[in-house]
Amino acid sequence: MSLSEVRIQTDDFDLSTEIARLRADHPQVGGVVSFVGTVRDLNEGAAVSAMELEHYPGMTEQSISDIVDQAKQRWPIFGALVIHRVGPLRPRDQIVLVAVTSAHRGEAFAASEFIIDYLKTAAPFWKKEQTPAGARWVDARVSDDQALNKWQ
Structure with missing residues (x-):
């Protein structure tokens, strides 16, 4: 795996496996920060039984790659991984993983x-x-x- 990767997929992901891949062969990494977003069963006061995520193939990956590139310009990070799921999902399903590696925690956070x-x-x-x-x-x-707005 390269030090930065963006994946749009229907399949679930395993946090432990993905973090291990991001860190593999990179002894300079001193901090790894990850965020996992999940489907809630309640949104804006209404029960949610399912969610469907759609995207624009090609454009979505490029847009996210651009975001990662901006992060690399702002902070001295070694790598970033973004996995975003699409398709039908249910409450408690994982939607998104953002993981960042750096020498120190502050930059990764x-x-x-x-x-x-x-x-x-x-x-x-x-x-x-x-x-x-x-x-x-x-x-x-x-x-x-x-x-x-705080990043502007």
Whole structure:
């Protein structure tokens, strides 16, 4: 695996395996930060029984690669891994993994937070939830935009 990788997939991922791959053969790594996002069973006051994630193939991977490149320009990180699932998902399913390696924890934490904030607002994904009232598209959240603003 290269030191940076972006994968869009339907299959689940194993956190331990992915972190081990990211760290393999890189003794300079002193810190690894990971974030795993999961499907909640409640959103905006409504029960969620399922979610479907759609994306624009090619554009999505490029958009996320650009985000990772920006993180590498801002912080001295060694590597970053972003795995984002698409397709049908259920509550408790893993949706996204962001993992960052660096010599020190501070850079890894900052770069990881930067990447996930940009993923939530700038990556071309569309989410449709199944609720008791029927299917609905998930709109962007004001809080996600506010989180992104701190990086401007």
